[in-house]
Amino acid sequence: MGYVAVKGGTDAIHNSQLLLEFYRLKDATTPLDIQQIKAQLRMAIDKVMGEGGLYTPEYAAIAIKQAEGEVFEAAFILRAFRATLQRKYYSEAINTREMFVKRKISASFREIPGGQVLGPTRDYTQRMLDTTKATETEEQMQEFLTEFLSGIDQDKLKSIGRYAKVIDLLKNEGLLQPADPNEDRILKDVTREAIRFPAPRSARLQMLCRAETGGLMSLGYASMRGFGSVHPTVGELRYGSVPVRVKDATGRERYIGKIEVTEAETISSAKTKKKNAPPFYTIGYGLCFGQNDTKAICMGILDTAMRSPDTSSPANDQEFILYHTEGIEAMGFVNHLKLPHYVTFQAGLSNTRAAIDRSTATAPKEAKQTEQLQSV
């Protein structure tokens, strides 16, 4: 092997990997159990499955363990794993009216069909550090469970039915703007095809669904704060489990299991195109794996924003939103800056030196900083 300016090579990579494993294990604590991660790091699991684009709590738990809790990295691992799986079926569209509701709230109406169901949420917890968690014991856990479960009336549990949806109230009153017939309604699979712009809504919602929660939040927030004009009301936010079905070879629908999803329907007043046309409401839609209120709501905001042709703010711009909230691609590209770049830098350097020489030759007193173009 010849001279290498940037020392690296197979040995260095191998040692780096060993060191990484050493850092994970060096304190010699008991091994993290996958079932434990799955159960107790529920929110991390949901985020990783959503951004990884694969519904699999168990593999998400393995990925989180492997990535030492880095959810970006865990989602990346899951996304790569997903790419190796054969795509055998497309499921039928899930029907969230069939949801076994664990949480549903509406900010638009004081009372909704079936009432407001807070469910498991951190919204009303005080964010005070609970130091008793440091000494939590199995006995205490068992004690809590016994007490909690004794308060559940099994008969009532069975009688829980389905709930009508809030948007139905609006729809029945004719307050909802019918979907734009000009809207591109083709169904695209973004994992099988490169996206083109303007993108059909199906592709936009799919990409938002796998997008990074933080990225969606900052753009959704920006849109509400004034860089955009979408400041919706949450019509309904639901979290619960829904059945998934696929069509078999004979065309019959087959139930294949349940997944947990969060769904948001955000209501905004729509601009009418014609002058004297009456105003309408429009629905922004968000659906993601697991429990992730923030993501679903921001999907709703951005879905509405992207349907407006106004490109004065980034949140209304499909290309801007969809390309830049793709967390796994963004992370990879940002991190590639750590790779050596001496060839491209050298190529630019010779240009810059020559330009500086030319400028000092013509105007010796003017020391100009020349711009460096395209060095990727």
Place this chain on the structure above:
Amino acid sequence: MIENKKYAQKHNFAFIDEATKKEIRRKLLKAVAIPGYQVPYSSPEMPIARGWGTGGLHVTLAVIGKDDIFKIIDQGSDASVNACNLREFVHQMTGCQTTYDTAEATLIQTRHRITEEELTEDQIFIYQVPQPEPLRSVERYEYKTRQMHGEADYAKMWVSLYEQIVRHGDIMLGAGYPVKVNHRYVMAPSPIPRWDVPNLNNSKALHLFGAGREKRLYAVPPYTVVEPLEFDDIKFHTESFAGTECYRTNYKKAFLDELYFDDGSKHYIINDSNFLDKLDAGQEPKQHENIYINQIEA
């Protein structure tokens, strides 16, 4: 039975499943048929991060066969960290023989360099492309650039080159100098230095480009005209290493890296590690020939 298969790490040959490989190969055929045209493709996720060569990997894994001899370089070197990492991955997924020798390889994947040694008709050269769209610096929207390519409307590009000359006295593009392929499409030749651009012209090898993050494939078939954009009065030129030479071999006709030694002194060395090794060993590897290299005194 499902219990037994659980957690089993079995991968398809060359990692990607056959249906997706077939899709990539079909898109590559289209790319070859329309030189320089960017073909959208599915770009499945890889265990390697986006921006670290996934596009190159897609192409490599889609075309590699069991008998291929695989070489991979990064910034001219076989031993650069990313090259080592990707070589290891391709080797694990295919079991193919790997090599550092440019002449021996049938498939060469690269980041940012064309090898100094001349390529043959039996070789496929695969580029990792970070930014496939040559018009991106003048037009940020993809739907507009596609339209511009469709209409062969490269006016904005020419204006930007002209503006650079007015402002700085020369076209300031370093790596990734735009080229026109087969007299039709303007193409980003991946961020290879200008030094390598003339070696694409009428090359004997097939050149395939994969941009994973941007989900585009394109190609330069063998014996295809590839011309760098230039004006009648302001000509394209390559990096000048005039007055310098490789401090180990005293060779002048290769792309050189600047090295700064611990004592602060500056030296130059041949960037292409395999080419340097061959010269060091007293061999005479056959180099690419083009008018720019031929002008340099040996």
